[in-house]
Amino acid sequence: MPSLSIVIPARNEAKTLVQLLSHLTSILPGVEIIVVDDGSTDDTAVIALTHGAKAVRHPYSKGNGAAIKTGARTAGGEVIVFMDADGQHDPMDIPRLLAKLDEGYDMVVGARQRGSQASVGRGLANHFYNRLASYMTGHKVEDLTSGFRAVRAEKFREFLYLLPNGFSYPTTITMAFFRAGYSVAYEPIHAARRIGKSHIRLLRDGTRFLLIIFKIGTLFSPMKLFAPVALAMFLLATGWYGYTYLSIRRFTNMSALLYTGSVITFMMGLISEQITALMYRDEER
Incomplete structure (x- = not known):
């Protein structure tokens, strides 16, 4: 099995990290876990260190995408699993993502099933993004914005310069992998309701997601x-x-x-x- 790193971007997620890190270390003992503290004002970094994870701190909040890039540069594994720190993603799904990746894929995305969306509006928006991205890439995109995914580190790092610093990194990396000819698969998951308040703003970040799709589309398939x-x-x-x-x-x-x-x-x-x-x-x- 290739070496594995788990990257968790976190901003003020100390309450949820305790349970998540305990669960991860029990399921995957000895795996490198990197918590990227994106300018938190709580004990996020302290919780990460006390539970055996590596903590990388941003001096101020740079955005979810910036935390992902920091984690990807820090990770030493041949395979990286990205997951959220807010309790939405179940660590028990990681072995299924890795098993799918082992079939010869370069990236496996945890595709949220019906009932996993935080709201009806966000579910409809994600459905629209999936349809538009499918047209732009020529491949079926089941979940464009899912932050739970396993990737081959070498291929992921090829596109770090394209990734925005905000919440649009899943959109960019999915379309970039498809247009570059890399193999992408989807594994059904159920995402729980997040614990605490979301940092995503539907109108602002929704518009940003849409612009990212057109940007990547014009870059790879004008x-x-x-x-x-x-x-x-x-x-x-x-x-x-x-x-x-x-x-x-x-x-x-x-x-x-x-x-x-x-x-x-x-x-x-x-x-x-x-x-x-x-x-x-x-x-x-």
Whole structure:
């Protein structure tokens, strides 16, 4: 079995860490456990040390993604399991994630099943993100935002420069793995209700997740975005031209503008595809 590290980003999670770390050490004795204290004002770091975990402290809060990057750089294992410190993720699910990873996958995501979402609104938002990410990557994405996952450390570190410092790291790493051609699998889990108050703000972080999807999409598969927009503008221009031709027998400036916009948008997509191809060629060298 490859060496294993467990990375737990935590901010003011001293109450939940006691039970989580006790459970982890009983299930996986001797495994490297790294608690990244993201500027906590409680005893998060002290609790981690007293329960045999390695504590890495940020002097101030940098964000969940920043804590993940710190943990990934610190981890010594060939495989890293990322999980939350708020009591949502069951350590008993870790062996199932590792067993799935051992089948030849590069990342296994704990996919939350029905009833695991914190609210109806968040569940609907995650469903929308999953559908959009599936279109952008060309693969079925069952849970885009799950923070419970097992990854091969070497491949995960390839994308550290892409990861945002906020709560969007699962979104970015999932899409990056798919577009890079790495194997991703999903393992069904049930996530419990978190203990304490969530640090995620639905409107602010939801908008950020959406922007991250488009950002990664344009980085790895630009034509997935540009081609539909160009086609929509072309069809709109044709429809408007048909209407004006039948009504006033004229080709209007609006039709010309839409046709021009569709061509420019399509050409921007082609140029972006060429830039992406050059980027991959440079990385392979």
